[in-house]
Amino acid sequence: MSEAAVQCLGAAIAGNRSLSHLSLARTCLGDVGVEALAGHLEANTHLKELNLAYNQLSDQAALRLMEVAKKHPTLEKVHLYFNELSDASKARLRGLRPGRDGVQVLVSVTDGVDISAYWALVLANVERSPAGDRQLIAERLALFRKDLSEGRHQTWNPWKKVKFLRVEYGVRRLLKKIERGA
Secondary structure (H helix, E strand, C coil): CCHHHHHHHHHHHHHCCCCCEEECCCCCCHHHHHHHHHHHHCCCCCCCEEECCCCCCCHHHHHHHHHHHHHCCCCCEEECCCCCCCHHHHHHHHCCCHHHHCCEEECCCCCCCCCCCHHHHHHHHHHCCCHHHHHHHHHHHHHHHHHHHHHHHHCCCHHHHHHHHHHHHHHHHHHHHHHCCC
């Protein structure tokens, strides 16, 4: 998304009185776009959830956005998974709590969800994807696998750990299949 488009979008968000959930996932905002968007968020007093997953954000942009989000009167949840965040920044962002900080940040696709049978369906659909997308799929699966591993290490619940392991196994199997060219 171009900087001019982000400025227009930001102005529209700032004046909007009914928007409560906004997904800008996979829009290639990058740091410049998120910085511009952050400047307009303060004027919107109705937004509750913002999804900025898959936007090639750096630690600096994510942390700047969180400073704005923490002061926002209504923003409760921000999705930042599948961005270029360091483990240290992920830990810092994951530590934010709605009751204390005013906002919850999801830095992993597994944050806030129950790893369940639905992941088997997701993996089955990925497996049936066209061959031309295999490299991109392999990259995304590798990120997903890393998220699963992090989620498994963060939970103390043994049943949840087992669920994470089951999905990790499916991802590993699918990655091997893609590597073989099948």
